[in-house]
Amino acid sequence: MADALFESLLRLGDNALILGHRVSEWCGHAPVLEEDIALANTALDLLGQTNLWLEYAGEVEGKGRSADDLAFLRDAWDFRNVLLVELPNGDFGQTILRQYLYDQFNLMNLEALKGSTDTRVSEIAEKAAKEAAYHVERSRGTVVGLGDGTEESHRRMQDALNILYPYALELFITDEVDAEMAKAGIIPDPKSLEDTYLAAVGATISEATLELPQAHFGHRGSGRDGRMHTEHLGHILTQMQWLQRAYPGQSW
Amino acid sequence: MYAQMVKSTGTGVKSLDEMEPEERAFQEKVDADIRIEARDWMPEGYRKTLIRQIGQHAHSEIVGQLPEGNWITRAPTLERKMILLAKVQDEAGHGLYLYSAAETLGVTRDEMTEMLLSGKMKYSSIFNYPTLTWADIGAVGWLVDGAAIMNQVPLQRTSYGPYSRAMIRICKEESFHQRQGYDIMMKMAKGSEAQKRMAQDALNRFWYPSLMMFGPSDANSVHSEQSMAWKIKINSNDELRRKFVDQTVPQAEYLGLTVPDDTLAWNEEKGGYDFAEPDWDEFFDVLKGAGPANHDRLEARKTAWDDGAWVRDGLTAHAEKKRTAKVAAE
Numbered sequence A: 001m002a003d004a005l006f007e008s009l010l011r012l013g014d015n016a017l018i019l020g021h022r023v024s025e026w027c028g029h030a031p032v033l034e035e036d037i038a039l040a041n042t043a044l045d046l047l048g049q050t051n052l053w054l055e056y057a058g059e060v061e062g063k064g065r066s067a068d069d070l071a072f073l074r075d076a077w078d079f080r081n082v083l084l085v086e087l088p089n090g091d092f093g094q095t096i097l098r099q100y101l102y103d104q105f106n107l108m109n110l111e112a113l114k115g116s117t118d119t120r121v122s123e124i125a126e127k128a129a130k131e132a133a134y135h136v137e138r139s140r141g142t143v144v145g146l147g148d149g150t151e152e153s154h155r156r157m158q159d160a161l162n163i164l165y166p167y168a169l170e171l172f173i174t175d176e177v178d179a180e181m182a183k184a185g186i187i188p189d190p191k192s193l194e195d196t197y198l199a200a201v202g203a204t205i206s207e208a209t210l211e212l213p214q215a216h217f218g219h220r221g222s223g224r225d226g227r228m229h230t231e232h233l234g235h236i237l238t239q240m241q242w243l244q245r246a247y248p249g250q251s252w
Numbered sequence B: 001m002y003a004q005m006v007k008s009t010g011t012g013v014k015s016l017d018e019m020e021p022e023e024r025a026f027q028e029k030v031d032a033d034i035r036i037e038a039r040d041w042m043p044e045g046y047r048k049t050l051i052r053q054i055g056q057h058a059h060s061e062i063v064g065q066l067p068e069g070n071w072i073t074r075a076p077t078l079e080r081k082m083i084l085l086a087k088v089q090d091e092a093g094h095g096l097y098l099y100s101a102a103e104t105l106g107v108t109r110d111e112m113t114e115m116l117l118s119g120k121m122k123y124s125s126i127f128n129y130p131t132l133t134w135a136d137i138g139a140v141g142w143l144v145d146g147a148a149i150m151n152q153v154p155l156q157r158t159s160y161g162p163y164s165r166a167m168i169r170i171c172k173e174e175s176f177h178q179r180q181g182y183d184i185m186m187k188m189a190k191g192s193e194a195q196k197r198m199a200q201d202a203l204n205r206f207w208y209p210s211l212m213m214f215g216p217s218d219a220n221s222v223h224s225e226q227s228m229a230w231k232i233k234i235n236s237n238d239e240l241r242r243k244f245v246d247q248t249v250p251q252a253e254y255l256g257l258t259v260p261d262d263t264l265a266w267n268e269e270k271g272g273y274d275f276a277e278p279d280w281d282e283f284f285d286v287l288k289g290a291g292p293a294n295h296d297r298l299e300a301r302k303t304a305w306d307d308g309a310w311v312r313d314g315l316t317a318h319a320e321k322k323r324t325a326k327v328a329a330e
């Protein structure tokens, strides 16, 4: 049980950590000043959520690892995030669409987690859901605006959707860990969110005048169980963990 | 400072008697510390100088995101990463307040951005220095934000209302930045040998560039007199530089770091430090575009602007569609 909870908390924390890292890469490079501010804000919220999930994961594991230990001292195979969040930022359209596809899931998941039988989980979800509600409102609005904007912005958003949509479906690739958590009422089975998620995404995509591609997540193994990652994850970690690795055991 | 070499367009400072009634009324208000607002009459030179000054300051906040943004993905802990992200986000916010203040003078943010990218407008020389190690992030917060505060606190009382109000909001956040930077320096200076070395190296590289932030020495600062009469410059460059040195040297001592200036000595008589001037040739070179970071900074801003064009156009087009649909429905 503790093992499954630890795994699940890593899934939650690592998604937030890796996506937060990607979004923070935009700092100072966004298309307009308001977006610089909004993207930094999103990254900040995600890193705050990371801290809460990983701190709890460390406690559940019981080996004295802190959130920082988990973030900075694990290698790629121990990460449990979905592939979607590792993907390079691409253009702004790809970044904001990835953000929407994640935000929509994150919000639904957090709403469900508020009812967790584990009070620590429900407390974290309570706080994070407020942030996620704001994120989804923003990313959704921008996806709609760019999809239904100019010819060029429409084309770019459709290209982004074709690349990203299959990756979004990985969010619903489940295993025995999910089953165990769902049975205990701690974390809902992602499959139970799938229909409402697909309906919400479908509505957004049609409002954005875009077309959902025929797609499925075709890889065997997933970032969620650590059997699959993209090559990008290693490069993210190379950057993120560099100081901690080069100067081990220091206080910063 | 963030606005280091702002050309004033005035042709020498006139006395009240030499002024036309409108200008005289304006100057009397300034002298009496009554704020000038956007709708008030103002001399053309005042308006133009303010656009340059506030614009340069705004650009500095924006370009200033880059040297610190350089370390966000490599920050050593989750907490440091969040603090740095929040700081860089604040700087973008400062840019926004300042552009809005400048816009009240009849220039748009987009126009100012174009002038930055074409090199017609400048940003502070300090952001052309690279951040090479994590200690540089500490040094930037401690020294660069420290120098910024030194200049901006008096500007809260500047004569132009929107500028003064922007400064009041900004100053509150800058003091957090400085404390956070000093806190990084503290950890490094009291840390391992390698961390101490990084901290000393950061101070070595950022000391003189920070002194340059206040602009050339008064003897070479040709445009100060008119700006001071207009109260858009409150203290002289040398005066602020001295204050900064007096404040910073004891902080460096507390860290156990050595200020890279052999001539530095307490002067009992004047109640302040004697210190070496920065290399002003370097300053003018950097301002003109020398150094690799200068090229990188402008390229980064140009790329952001050019690559973002389709996004700005797309969102504008969408807003326009929605507006027309709403009108049609009414």
Ligand SMILES: [Fe+2]
Pocket: B061, B090, B091, B094, B170, B174
């Ligand atoms: Fe600032």
Ligand SMILES: [Fe+2]
Pocket: B091, B145, B173, B174, B177
């Ligand atoms: Fe600052």
